[in-house]
Amino acid sequence: MSSVEVRSVTKAWGETRAVDDVSFSVAKGELVVLLGPSGCGKSTMLRMIAGLDEPTTGMIAIEGRDVAGLTGSARGVAMVFQSYALFPHLTVSDNITFGLSVRGTSKQEMAERLARTAALLDLDKLLRRKPAQLSGGQQQRVALGRALIAKAPVCLLDEPLSNLDAQLRQELRREIRALQQRLGITMIYVTHDQTEAMSMADRVILMRGGRIEQNGRPAELYERPATLFAARFIGGAPMNFLDLDDAPLGAVIAGSTGPALFAGPGRGRVLGLRPEDVAVDSANGRAAFHATVTAVEYLGGEALVSCSLGDRAIQARTRGDGAPPIGTAVGLSWDAAASHVFDAASGERLTIDTGTAATSPQLHTVTNQGQIRA
Amino acid sequence: MAAPRASRLNIHLQGWLLVLPAVVLLATFTHVPAVETVIDSFFSTPHGKRPAVYIGFDQYRTMLADPVFWLAFRNNLLYALITVPLAIALALLMALWVNGRIKGRAALRLAFFTPTILPMVAAANIWLFFYTPDYGLLNQIIRLFGFESVNWLGSPATALPALMAVTVWKEAGFFMIFFLAALQQVPPVLYEAARMENASSWLVFRRITWPLLMPTTLFVAVNALINAFRVVDQVIAMTGGGPNNATALLLFYIFQVAFSFWDSGYAAALSVVLLSTLAIIAFLQFFLLDRKIHYR
Numbered sequence A: 001m002s003s004v005e006v007r008s009v010t011k012a013w014g015e016t017r018a019v020d021d022v023s024f025s026v027a028k029g030e031l032v033v034l035l036g037p038s039g040c041g042k043s044t045m046l047r048m049i050a051g052l053d054e055p056t057t058g059m060i061a062i063e064g065r066d067v068a069g070l071t072g073s074a075r076g077v078a079m080v081f082q083s084y085a086l087f088p089h090l091t092v093s094d095n096i097t098f099g100l101s102v103r104g105t106s107k108q109e110m111a112e113r114l115a116r117t118a119a120l121l122d123l124d125k126l127l128r129r130k131p132a133q134l135s136g137g138q139q140q141r142v143a144l145g146r147a148l149i150a151k152a153p154v155c156l157l158d159e160p161l162s163n164l165d166a167q168l169r170q171e172l173r174r175e176i177r178a179l180q181q182r183l184g185i186t187m188i189y190v191t192h193d194q195t196e197a198m199s200m201a202d203r204v205i206l207m208r209g210g211r212i213e214q215n216g217r218p219a220e221l222y223e224r225p226a227t228l229f230a231a232r233f234i235g236g237a238p239m240n241f242l243d244l245d246d247a248p249l250g251a252v253i254a255g256s257t258g259p260a261l262f263a264g265p266g267r268g269r270v271l272g273l274r275p276e277d278v279a280v281d282s283a284n285g286r287a288a289f290h291a292t293v294t295a296v297e298y299l300g301g302e303a304l305v306s307c308s309l310g311d312r313a314i315q316a317r318t319r320g321d322g323a324p325p326i327g328t329a330v331g332l333s334w335d336a337a338a339s340h341v342f343d344a345a346s347g348e349r350l351t352i353d354t355g356t357a358a359t360s361p362q363l364h365t366v367t368n369q370g371q372i373r374a
Numbered sequence B: 001m002a003a004p005r006a007s008r009l010n011i012h013l014q015g016w017l018l019v020l021p022a023v024v025l026l027a028t029f030t031h032v033p034a035v036e037t038v039i040d041s042f043f044s045t046p047h048g049k050r051p052a053v054y055i056g057f058d059q060y061r062t063m064l065a066d067p068v069f070w071l072a073f074r075n076n077l078l079y080a081l082i083t084v085p086l087a088i089a090l091a092l093l094m095a096l097w098v099n100g101r102i103k104g105r106a107a108l109r110l111a112f113f114t115p116t117i118l119p120m121v122a123a124a125n126i127w128l129f130f131y132t133p134d135y136g137l138l139n140q141i142i143r144l145f146g147f148e149s150v151n152w153l154g155s156p157a158t159a160l161p162a163l164m165a166v167t168v169w170k171e172a173g174f175f176m177i178f179f180l181a182a183l184q185q186v187p188p189v190l191y192e193a194a195r196m197e198n199a200s201s202w203l204v205f206r207r208i209t210w211p212l213l214m215p216t217t218l219f220v221a222v223n224a225l226i227n228a229f230r231v232v233d234q235v236i237a238m239t240g241g242g243p244n245n246a247t248a249l250l251l252f253y254i255f256q257v258a259f260s261f262w263d264s265g266y267a268a269a270l271s272v273v274l275l276s277t278l279a280i281i282a283f284l285q286f287f288l289l290d291r292k293i294h295y296r
């Protein structure tokens, strides 16, 4: 039995459909991230699961039960809001136990649960403070505590870390993930930060314009993006997109001289290559594609090398100390398996055997690839 | 050397010149009269050729023995203790109502605010019509239910409550604006957090809205209290302090003593008492409002 089941849910505000015929299910103890750009309907979806909004059409089941008409705790759902939504006039402990007190839990049980939750989140010393006397990270923990204390089977988080600085975000990310796994709760986590999504999730649901673009494990989204949009959205440095063209021997990169990539037509198709999959060969030797370095972005451990490939631009990642100087002629190569081909018009991924072209690009043992992937 | 000092002096002089009009106005019309009033209260009232003579606390002794003063004081206290909570409660109810998502919200807000815009004398006239014996609106209504017609402003038992009703009606709309502003300051997400726990609306009011409105409530309460001790116009317009001083309030009594009985010495002593009362309330305000009841 899945913990949360969303079946053809649509939410319309007048003409606009914030969520459009969305279906997915979340298994017990799974952390699913709803990922997508601003305005794609993530919050709306989450609020419908929470019961704060009712879907226009469709059905939501939690723990196998249709929960239409129930809100929050009544449907076994707790929520952490983006702005924390702590009650400013209540102490930390009153904030955390608010839900329990609403339900008339006994004083003793409340104290016990509070102690346990506070210990879990390292809040013991802050219990008597007011929210205004806490740092952002501490407020976040309190909000988390308020959601966790009731032991609702499902916990929803709407961009819980977006108000924090980068370092704290990373720390809390790990903490939330560890907590979720330890307590075995089902979590649905909304974010527009793909790094956050990839590093935390069991599964990522990528949304766009109210629809699900792709639903899969982080590695699936990274290795086999289903659409151009998914390919563009996932990954640290943006993916390279190169238009393809027809040639006698198969598809070639438009506007450049190089061997055919695969047999079949190339026009109307786009080749996607992640910078970390492109190897730069300074020796300009065996590589099949000849390019010129136009810019180098030094990032410390690694560098982002921009090259011109014919009249197209392409980026590659190298080790920080291995970046060639600007103006150098270099050879580019990539593992045939690392190339993604999309239909330019529909944006859909095309399943094409890139290894069977008449002259496939030479297979290099790409030296830097393993390190970057790790 | 001399030039900069001269110009600095110049700046100080300029500063003083700039505040001078305000200082002069404030002093002539507020501070000097206040001090003079205190001084006057220790002198007898001059009559014709008899000049004022120092009589110490005689005026205050007279006051302690004056039943009308005590009646006015008691009336005023009652007036404050009843109108202030009522006006606040009504204001809060109206604010909660028009803050909700209801149809015709803007019109309702305006309707509630209208009494505040009306000049007191106009409002008094409207209410005089309500209270008119026999054919007044109120009497017509109660006669529908088979009751005897009541002379609202004419009988000592109902005159003061009748005045209180006017005040509540007039003040509540004004205070509603403060509550409305405060309600709109409460982040809606707090209510959503409460909804997640399925808290009843009464519980949400008691544990979230009311505490968050506390600073506003205190501010409004203190102002209402001060207003309650400064009421005079509607007494003059509606009852003239009668019947039998049943609606005499402090300021009205002072007005009477000063300008009907021309006993300026005694009026000064009464004014000192009123001023002290207001000062106490003002201090209360500073004390209460400065003790951090603010959450945000």
Ligand SMILES: Nc1ncnc2c1ncn2[C@@H]1O[C@H](COP(=O)(O)OP(=O)(O)OP(=O)(O)O)[C@@H](O)[C@H]1O
Pocket: A013, A016, A017, A018, A036, A037, A038, A039, A040, A041, A042, A043, A044, A045, A192
């Ligand atoms: N109450 C509402 N009335 C009308 N339109 C709304 C309402 N709430 C959301 N929308 C619209 O629905 C769409 C999705 O909004 P939603 O808040 O779910 O986006 P989001 O993915 O959470 O974006 P963000 O990352 O910026 O928070 C937006 O186009 C928004 O304008």
Ligand SMILES: [Mg+2]
Pocket: A042, A043, A044, A158
């Ligand atoms: Mg959102």
